[in-house]
Amino acid sequence: MKSILYPLKFEPVYQYRLWGGRKLESLLYKPLPKNEPIGEAWILSDRKDHASKVSDGPLQGYTITQLMKQYPGELMGKLKDRFDRFPLLLKFLDCKEVLSVQVHPSDNQKKYIPDGDTGKTEAWVVLEAAKDSLIYAGLTPGTNKQNLSKAVQSNSVEKHLHSFIPKQGDSIFIHSGTVHTLKGAVVFEVQENSDVTFRLYDWDRTDTKIGKHRELQVADALACIDFEQINIGPVIPVNEGDKTEKLFDDDHFIVWRTQNDSSFTVGYVNEPRILVCIEGNGELYYEDHNFSINKGDVMLLPASVGQCNFRPDNEITLLEIAIPDKQMPLTNPQ
Template sequence: MPLLPEDLFHRPIPLVPHFSPRPWGGERLKSALGKRPPPELGRVGESWELSDHPDGPSFVGGDSPAAGMRFGDLARAHPREMIGAEWAPERYPILVKCIDAAERLSVQVHPSDEWCRRTGHPDRGKSECWYVLHADPGAQVQLGFRAKVDPEAVRSAIAEGRLSDLLAFFPISAGDFITIPPGTVHAMLEGTMVCEIQQSSNTTFRLFDWGREPRRELHIEQALEVANLDPECTPPIRHVGGVTRAGDDAPSRLVTLLRGEHFGVTLFDLIPGGSVGQADVAGPRGSVISVVHGSGILCGRDWEQPLKLGDTLFLPAAMRSPGLEADPQSGIRLVVTECVEG
């Protein structure tokens, strides 16, 4: 591994995503976010912006001396500078994606870490959350059930093609924040694009795939084993509104969206034309910033990093809190993710 300069860890680290083709994928990752997946992949539904998962790692980008390295390899080679620890885990625990659903995803559910340990499943459990980047007029999300059901009722509904009669659907719009704990039966529906923050896991159990052709494997029994069938346990959708000032004298706004067992998520707003000398986006264990609205410039003592919608960067633990300037027309909104696992 080449010797890397110390100042590499005093500035943001740009990332090159892994692109994942999906039968329900669309064109918005390219048209709205400026992503450039290889044409031979066909319909791309996901860009794994920050990933240390073996199914799709992301890489260091830009003109960094570490360009071309896997993000996880850099974290393990320089744990103190990257994540503020003496050592880095075999797999960085967080995965950040952008997802474009031109068609509806399957009705699915993810297991917990406890279930994976108990059953010897090789991957981790999956807790996730979504910040909605775009929603077509009338767009919805499927979350949980309308009423409490038992496994046999779900099996019968799947066999008869009427599972949707049991499911709960909710309207969504850009700016909504949706928390999906393990065991939550859910489906992202057509006309939706999100920034997803999740545990580093690729385990999904499909209950129902809407009659899609060609048919994909379902995992009904595994799904029912891990699913929570009580609608009282479905978390509410939170709408955080547009980019606004925090008060008459404050151009920025910091909102805690989630403080979970695995990661914390906050939202940082800066009004059009606003600037702050120290944006509260860096953390002692490193942080991931995702630009979910607008554009701007992140700046340090001897560097500037332009930011645009769809960008994802890692801020190393060794980096000081940067300054931030917002575009005079759009302002800027960042979703900031920090790992909180021990």
């Protein structure tokens, strides 16, 4: 029986953030809301408050939440019994100003996670950076709960944060429990499908939209910090041949990056894959149909789609994301 599902693209959902800017305008086709800083575009989200909608084809207007409920086997394949909702949340971030210093709980810190949610491990791929960009990832050696707590009170947290100047293409893995923030960069973010964030410090600034300081969660943040996460820098990609490298390999997501100007294969049999185009454009071929993908697009390949041929129009930079099955070995892109 032919599947009703096909390669699916989604509408971005824009989010106001006081630290945001307007750079997502050049990355995504959908116009930004006027006259306010946009820090995040949620490009694949199965959240009650912001569920992604299919942007074209027969299922246009369907949310990812509806698809997960109505077509779990076709969408998730061998993973269909593991997840009630799509397990990843994908975003583009425009960090014009510095974000709050923050931390996310791990999956096993149930006390700090709302019912139905998870911990939050995430990773970034830097799309744009400048000479004054900074990524803060991990603590400096010797930082502990006591001296970090005092630093929060004295507005001197920065001295306890490891930082580096990122460059375009850098990939950074932020395990749950890692203190982190960033400024002056545009990044792609993949994370567990969670919105649990504890602000440790917010640079003593006022959010002009609400006219006051944003709320901090210092006690919860301190409780969730892994103080062994220090001096985090860019990951070293693993070359997997055919102009493909593996950036991240975690229990929650695996991410490959392909930079190619000739045809290659994407997707895999009986498991979903996600494509994110961060440079260039091209077409995916499935059942005698062409599905275009352009810079800024996210495309979900349902498990029923399987492997497909992808043809770039020119050199393309394409991320392919898999959801690992912890009970089964993971197969690399072909």
